Amino acid sequence: MPELPEIEIVKRSLFKMINKARIVDIKINNKDLRYKVSHTSLKKLINKKILRISRRSKYLIFHFKNKLLLVHLGMSGKFLVKRKKNIKNLLMDQTFVSGLGNIYVNETLFLSKIHPLRQCNNVENKSIKNIISNIKKILKISINRGGSSIKDFKNIYGTNGNFQDFFNVYGRENKNCSRISCNGKIKKISISNRSSFYCTNCQY
Ligand SMILES: [Zn+2]
Numbered sequence: 001m002p003e004l005p006e007i008e009i010v011k012r013s014l015f016k017m018i019n020k021a022r023i024v025d026i027k028i029n030n031k032d033l034r035y036k037v038s039h040t041s042l043k044k045l046i047n048k049k050i051l052r053i054s055r056r057s058k059y060l061i062f063h064f065k066n067k068l069l070l071v072h073l074g075m076s077g078k079f080l081v082k083r084k085k086n087i088k089n090l091l092m093d094q095t096f097v098s099g100l101g102n103i104y105v106n107e108t109l110f111l112s113k114i115h116p117l118r119q120c121n122n123v124e125n126k127s128i129k130n131i132i133s134n135i136k137k138i139l140k141i142s143i144n145r146g147g148s149s150i151k152d153f154k155n156i157y158g159t160n161g162n163f164q165d166f167f168n169v170y171g172r173e174n175k176n177c178s179r180i181s182c183n184g185k186i187k188k189i190s191i192s193n194r195s196s197f198y199c200t201n202c203q204y
């Protein structure tokens with residue numbers, strides 16, 4: 001079940017996508033919902049414009065003229081992926097995940113075994129959960145280390161280590177993948193003018 005930050009992320013990303021959009025059709029994909037969804041009452045939303053999305057605790061509220069739709073995201077943040085954008089750019093989007101800089105987006109994708117150019121709508125729910133938990137993990141590490149900049153890393157680790165030693169993928173162009181079980185090499189590409197490093201073997 002998604003926790004509050006995920007729901008807030010879903011809310012913001014949905015807002016960017018569908019604000020002021022009109023409902024054209026209603027489709028019920030999952031018949032095993034906790035509460036029975038009435039198709040007839042949902043159909044009343046067809047042609048209505050989404051005016052606003054707000055959040056109350058774990059519920060998302062879609063505001064229509066004279067109507068509200070209450071949504072509880074029972075499972076994963078499934079809405080997240082329905083975007084035609086690559087995952088690297090999505091994670092770099094500050095309004096989407098604030099505070100996750102380029103280095104950590106690289107590291108998150110490496111941990112999640114996701115190729116940075118993978119289209120968001122091709123990322124399975126399982127992988128989204130994985131990405132979210134890796135973001136949390138990485139942000140925690142970054143906070144504990146006092147920042148994400150290369151300079152900060154040097155301050156913390158002193159002269160013994162090169163900052164690159166502390167990353168699994170960032171800055172490791174042409175080196176062997178850090179996964180012991182993988183014999184891939186790290187490749188560097190540029191995505192929206194930012195360096196992107198990934199393993200050609202285990203990230204797809
Ligand atoms: Zn690899």
